[in-house]
Amino acid sequence: MEKSFPWGSTPNTDLSLWRSDAVVLFDWLMSTDLxxxxxxxxxxxxxxxxxxxxxxxxxxxxxxxxxxxxxxxxVARNMGW
Structure with missing residues (x-):
């Protein structure tokens, strides 16, 4: 479902994520109280x-x-910092 923005049409940015990053982010966001x-x-x-x-x-x-x-x-294996 497309998000409706109150300020009308906004430009989009395409973003490509490594699947593992997307899985980790999704899991964290689902379990985090924003x-x-x-x-x-x-x-x-x-x-x-x-x-x-x-x-x-x-x-x-x-x-x-x-x-x-x-x-x-x-993801943790490739942290590099």
Whole structure:
């Protein structure tokens, strides 16, 4: 479902994510109370909610716990910092 923005038509940005990153982000966003995430502007919380909504529209929303664990391992292995 397309999100309706109150300010009319807005430009979109295509974003390609590594699937493992998308799975990890989706799992984290689903288990996080966005009201407790530290933000410096309300738009940051809204952007996270929008990201969650977009991730819900793709196949990562159907990830099993096994797939989530594997994605977490894969992402952590490639942290590089």
């Amino acid at each position: 009201n407790t995430v530290p933000v410096t502007h309300p738009a940051q919380k809204q952007a996270l909610a929008d990201l969650l909504a977009r991730l819900e529209e793709v196949d990562v929303a159907e990830s099993t716990q096994e797939e989530i664990s594997a994605a977490q391992e894969e």
